[in-house]
Each structure stands twice: as structure tokens, then as C-alpha cells.
Amino acid sequence: MSAIRTHLNERVLFTQHPDPILLIDRAGNCLDANVAFLETSGLAYGEIQGTNLTTWLNWGNTQDIQDLITTTDSYLETQFRRSDGTSLNLRISRLPVGEQQDADEMMDVEQMYLILSDITHAKNMENELEDLRSFVGLIETNTSDFIAILDSQGIIQYASESHHIIFGRPHTEIVGKSALSLIHPEDVGFIAERIAELMQGIIYMPPVEFRYQHGNGHWVYTEVRATPIIERDQIVRIVLFARDISNRKKQEEIIQHMAYHDFLTALPNRQSLRERLEQVLGHATPSMTLAVMLIDLDGFKQINDTLGHTAGDQLLQIVADRLTTCLPENGFLARMGGDEFVVLLSPIVDSEETASIANRILDTLREPYTVLNTEFRVTGSIGISVFPADGTSAEELIRTADVALYEVKTRGKDSHSQQGTQL
Numbered sequence: 001m002s003a004i005r006t007h008l009n010e011r012v013l014f015t016q017h018p019d020p021i022l023l024i025d026r027a028g029n030c031l032d033a034n035v036a037f038l039e040t041s042g043l044a045y046g047e048i049q050g051t052n053l054t055t056w057l058n059w060g061n062t063q064d065i066q067d068l069i070t071t072t073d074s075y076l077e078t079q080f081r082r083s084d085g086t087s088l089n090l091r092i093s094r095l096p097v098g099e100q101q102d103a104d105e106m107m108d109v110e111q112m113y114l115i116l117s118d119i120t121h122a123k124n125m126e127n128e129l130e131d132l133r134s135f136v137g138l139i140e141t142n143t144s145d146f147i148a149i150l151d152s153q154g155i156i157q158y159a160s161e162s163h164h165i166i167f168g169r170p171h172t173e174i175v176g177k178s179a180l181s182l183i184h185p186e187d188v189g190f191i192a193e194r195i196a197e198l199m200q201g202i203i204y205m206p207p208v209e210f211r212y213q214h215g216n217g218h219w220v221y222t223e224v225r226a227t228p229i230i231e232r233d234q235i236v237r238i239v240l241f242a243r244d245i246s247n248r249k250k251q252e253e254i255i256q257h258m259a260y261h262d263f264l265t266a267l268p269n270r271q272s273l274r275e276r277l278e279q280v281l282g283h284a285t286p287s288m289t290l291a292v293m294l295i296d297l298d299g300f301k302q303i304n305d306t307l308g309h310t311a312g313d314q315l316l317q318i319v320a321d322r323l324t325t326c327l328p329e330n331g332f333l334a335r336m337g338g339d340e341f342v343v344l345l346s347p348i349v350d351s352e353e354t355a356s357i358a359n360r361i362l363d364t365l366r367e368p369y370t371v372l373n374t375e376f377r378v379t380g381s382i383g384i385s386v387f388p389a390d391g392t393s394a395e396e397l398i399r400t401a402d403v404a405l406y407e408v409k410t411r412g413k414d415s416h417s418q419q420g421t422q423l
Contacts, residue, residue: 014032014034014113015034016035017115018036020033020034020036020039020040020116021033021034021036021037021113021114021116022037022048022116023097023111023113024111025111025112026110027052028053029050029051030048030049030053031049032049033048037116040088040118041082041088042082043082057080076092077090078092089123090118090119091116091117093115093117094112094113094115096109097109097111097112145241145243146159146163146240146241146243147159147160147162147239147240147241148160148174148179148240148242149238150179150195150237150238150239150240151237152236154179154192154195155176155178156174157237158175159171159172159174166220166242166244167182167212167213167214167215168214168215168216169214179191183210183211183212184212184213186211187211188210190210191210195226195238198238199228202228207224207225208223208224209222209224210222210224220246221244221245221248221249222242222243222244223242223243223245224242225242226238226241227241259271260275262335268332268333268334269334270335270336270337272334273334273342273344274394276334277344277394281392281393281394284388288347288387289349290346290347290348290387291346291384291385291386292343292344292384292397292398292400292401293344293345293354293358293401294336294382294383294384294385294401294402294404295323295361295381296339296340296380296381296405297315297319297339297379298380298381298413299379300338303315307371307372310372311374314371314372315369315378316339318371319365319378320333320335322364323361323364326357326361330348331343331344331345332346342398342401343357343361345357348386351386351418354384354386355416358384361382362379362380362414362415365379365380379413380414381408381413381415381416383402383403383404383405383408383416384404384416384418385397385400386418390418404417404418
């Protein structure tokens with residue numbers, strides 16, 4: 001009775017199992033098939049019963065069938081030809097009928113269940129990825145860029161060998177890891193947003209820049225272009241093309257520095273002063289006070305005329321160094337052009353503080369200079385304007401300081417003045 005019950009239970013499990021199952025004999029003849037198999041194969045029960053596996057699988061001889069029965073592998077993969085002519089990729093697990101377990105005993109198996117899993121989609125994905133890798137490999141041989149393929153979760157599936165050359169890490173070290181793992185903490189949020197946008201369907205994204213950690217620990221400025229791979233109207237992968245742009249960033253920094261700094265003295269230039277002054281004024285409060293000092297050398301033209309422009313340039317460099325030593329913590333020094341310099345003091349306490357700094361500047365300018373083996377003395381004149389009393393804009397403050405400077409010059413030079421009143 002128990003044997004009958006066991007057989008009935010086994011039959012119910014076979015019939016109702018959600019996976020396709022075939023019952024075969026040791027010659028590979030199909031003895032039975034469950035409903036799931038018939039639905040998957042598109043075959044009627046009468047079409048499968050009594051046929052041989054070689055009719056439906058891509059195995060061509062009985063040796064393949066014997067290998068199926070005797071192999072010690074936990075599963076096999078093959079293709080199944082459906083009734084409509086299409087093929088399915090299958091993974092086959094085996095379950096012998098009876099108590100046989102080991103490989104030697106499998107030779108004596110008379111009947112065997114084949115449990116089939118449809119892995120067509122996974123195989124297609126695998127083949128597509130391999131095709132993509134081959135295509136990327138072809139590109140890689142003709143470019144110095146680093147190339148990577150991300151899955152839909154942002155995990156690196158493929159990394160080109162150029163990763164080691166550009167970023168100092170073996171490409172195998174990053175495969176299987178998140179694409180964000182080596183991005184600078186200050187940049188990672190921005191890049192994560194861009195990847196998410198791509199996955200949500202944005203087809204084109206302009207190149208993005210971020211810092212990526214080199215194998216020796218320093219950060220490499222990197223530019224990345226991303227191309228989504230679309231399958232069945234869904235973005236399933238992203239191909240990245242990355243390059244080291246450190247040299248370009250250095251050139252950009254040099255150009256930026258040149259745009260805002262004087263070539264001769266390396267001090268901030270007129271444009272830099274204007275932006276700094278406008279920034280300070282933009283954050284100024286009604287109770288805040290700041291001062292603008294316009295400094296002009298006395299007799300500079302005579303130095304140029306008698307000793308030449310080389311001597312004049314060297315003098316300006318020395319003056320820039322001396323003025324820098326006079327700056328307090330709240331001071332900003334710039335060269336306007338020629339022999340004119342500007343000091344911005346923000347904030348200041350009162351006029352006494354401004355006068356003290358102005359006197360310190362005049363004292364250091366009076367000290368002797370030695371240029372081209374010639375010693376001489378030069379003095380300076382300073383015109384001062386104060387916010388908000390003398391103006392509330394950058395133009396007003398510089399213009400008022402220039403008027404005060406002119407009055408100092410006409411009065412005898414080597415002094416300082418605010419709005420024509422000597423401090």
C-alpha cells in the first residue's frame with residue numbers, strides 16, 4: 001500500500017510541477033512529459049511520446065544520451081527545437097527513478113527524469129554581453145580611453161585593460177564593483193544622479209568630469225562619456241568611455257590664473273579686484289565699513305626713462321613684495337596696471353586703522369631699492385575712499401580714491417589722503 005501511495009505522490013508531483021519534466025529510458029526515448037513541458041515545447045503529448053531525445057535536442061547520436069546519463073556534472077546545457085522551429089536554451093538537471101545515487105550506479109539506471117529550465121533569456125543576455133565586449137575590445141585597440149560596461153545596477157561588468165595604464169589599478173580589480181566606489185566623495189553624489197538619469201531613459205548626457213582615485217592614492221581628473229544600451233525599450237547597460245584630463249585641467253587652471261592675475265608681479269589684476277570688491281559689497285551690511293587704497297609710485301617714469309624698462313619691471317616686483325608684507329589679515333592687494341596698486345581693507349574698525357596701514361605702506365616704500373646694481377629711493381602716494389561714506393559701488397569707491405590720490409600728488413606726494421583731507 002505504501003508503495004502505491006509513493007507512486008501516486010510521485011505522479012502528482014511530476015504532473016503538476018511548474019518546471020518542464022521529461023521521463024526517459026536509458027536509450028533516450030521519451031516515455032512521458034508533464035503539462036509544463038508540453039506548454040514550453042509547443043508539442044502535443046502524442047508528438048513527444050516514444051520519440052528520442054535526439055529528435056528534439058541538439059545531440060546527434062546515442063553517445064550524447066549515454067553522456068547525459070553517466071555524467072557527474074550537476075547539470076547540462078543544450079538547445080531544444082520547439083514545434084514552431086524556434087529554439088530554447090535549456091539547463092537540464094537529472095533525477096534517476098529509483099535509489100541510485102553515485103556515478104557507477106547511474107550506469108544501471110533504467111529510467112530518468114529530466115528537469116528542464118528555460119535559460120534562453122539569460123543566454124541571450126550573455127551572448128549580447130559577449131558581442132558587446134567584442135565590439136568594445138575592437139574600439140579599445142584603437143583608442144587610449146578606458147572603457148567600462150555597467151549593468152542596470154551600476155555594477156562594472158567589463159573593464160578594459162587600459163584602466164591599469166591610466167588609473168594605476170588592474171582592470172580585474174574593479175570588475176564586479178560599483179562604478180561609484182573609487183569616485184571622490186565630493187563628486188560621487190553628482191555622478192550617481194547622472195547614472196540614475198541614464199537608467200531612467202535619458203539617451204544623451206553631456207560629458208561629465210569628476211575625480212577618480214588612482215592606484216597610488218591621488219585623485220585623477222577624469223572625463224566620462226556615457227552611452228546607454230537599450231533592449232526591449234529598456235536601458236539594460238551603460239558603456240562608459242573615460243579619459244584622464246589632468247593635463248587639461250592644469251592648463252585650464254593656468255589660463256584661469258592668467259585671467260585674474262598680473263603676469264609681472266603675480267598679484268591679482270584689475271578684473272580680480274573688481275570681482276572681489278563687488279563680492280564684498282554684495283555681502284556688506286549697513287553698519288560695515290571698508291576702505292579702498294589706490295597707491296601710485298612717485299617718480300616711476302623717471303626710473304623707466306633713466307634705467308630702462310627692465311629696471312622698471314624689477315622695481316614693480318620689489319614694490320609688490322613689500323606691499324604684500326604690509327597687508328593685514330583683512331587686506332587684499334592687486335595691481336591695477338603701470339605703477340598703480342590697490343589695497344582693499346574689509347572690514348575696518350575706523351579711520352585710525354586705515355591711516356596706520358597707509359603709513360606702514362609709505363614707510364616701506366621709502367626704503368632704498370637696488371636694481372641693476374643701482375641704488376635709489378622711491379616714494380608713494382595713496383588715495384583712500386571708505387564705504388559707505390565715499391561710495392556704495394566698486395566704480396564709485398575707485399573713482400573717489402583716484403580723486404584723493406590726485407590731490408596728494410598735487411600737494412607734494414609721499415602722503416595719503418581721503419576725499420582730499422590728509423589723514
